Amino acid sequence: MKKELVIMENPKSSISESIRTIRTNLQFSSVGKKVKSIFITSSVPGEGKSFISSNLALTFAQTGKKTLIIDCDMRRGRTHNVFGLKPTRGLSNLLIDNIEEEFKHYIIKSEIPELYILTRGTVPPNPSELLNSEGMETLLNLLEKIFDYIILDGVPTNGLPDALIMARRVDKVVIVSSIKYTPMDLLVNTKKSLEKVGADIAGVVVNKVPKKSTDYYSSYYE
Numbered sequence: 193m194k195k196e197l198v199i200m201e202n203p204k205s206s207i208s209e210s211i212r213t214i215r216t217n218l219q220f221s222s223v224g225k226k227v228k229s230i231f232i233t234s235s236v237p238g239e240g241k242s243f244i245s246s247n248l249a250l251t252f253a254q255t256g257k258k259t260l261i262i263d264c265d266m267r268r269g270r271t272h273n274v275f276g277l278k279p280t281r282g283l284s285n286l287l288i289d290n291i292e293e294e295f296k297h298y299i300i301k302s303e304i305p306e307l308y309i310l311t312r313g314t315v316p317p318n319p320s321e322l323l324n325s326e327g328m329e330t331l332l333n334l335l336e337k338i339f340d341y342i343i344l345d346g347v348p349t350n351g352l353p354d355a356l357i358m359a360r361r362v363d364k365v366v367i368v369s370s371i372k373y374t375p376m377d378l379l380v381n382t383k384k385s386l387e388k389v390g391a392d393i394a395g396v397v398v399n400k401v402p403k404k405s406t407d408y409y410s411s412y413y414e
């Protein structure tokens with residue numbers, strides 16, 4: 193199992209505890225409203241979307257719910273990496289295939305019970321176009337019929353329309369913010385632009401919090 197999957201590697205750690213709390217909050221926020229698709233975004237690259245998405249998907253699967261993680265970052269996605277998979281065909285390839293007939297063949301069953309993965313696929317020349325295509329909508333509609341939870345490992349908002357369009361489509365949005373890298377004004381702007389398009393923001397995950405200031409990096413996974 194890969195080291196980044198802290199939920200498996202170190203289930204009693206405080207980071208694992210925090211990720212389970214995020215799961216519980218998302219489950220409770222679904223009272224009276226369907227919460228199936230959860231889009232993970234951030235202000236800028238590298239704040240921990242893939243780390244949080246993968247571990248969050250794992251905690252949902254651990255409750256016995258059929259869970260899918262989709263790597264929506266067709267440019268630089270690395271969800272396959274987190275799960276020790278090869279970057280073979282995935283979302284980008286599926287979106288130009290016959291979606292309704294073929295989608296099940298693209299989904300990989302992981303070693304973890306109830307956890308399924310759709311990797312990013314071959315890096316396409318037009319990821320934004322694909323992500324916001326009719327095909328993506330068709331695909332999500334099909335997947336929502338099969339899975340209990342769909343975690344979309346997303347792209348940063350970063351002044352680009354991609355994340356905003358997806359954020360509006362899904363049931364809940366989680367913003368990941370790295371305490372070290374994210375300037376506060378960027379985070380505020382991210383939240384504002386998400387609100388402007390009517391996204392349902394579940395909350396902000398403050399990631400990479402140092403345990404004590406002198407022990408910053410080594411405390412990540414503990």
Ligand SMILES: Nc1ncnc2c1ncn2[C@@H]1O[C@H](COP(=O)(O)OP(=O)(O)OP(=O)(O)O)[C@@H](O)[C@H]1O
Nearest residue numbers: 196236237238239240241242243244399400412413
């Ligand atoms: N809480 C954490 N503890 C330890 N390492 C972390 C944590 N969050 C993220 N990282 C590490 O930081 C790096 C960047 O994280 P990650 O790839 O998840 O960010 P991202 O937001 O998905 O980036 P991108 O915008 O490039 O997709 C990775 O090497 C990841 O392992």
Ligand SMILES: [Mg+2]
Nearest residue numbers: 241242265270
């Ligand atoms: Mg990522």
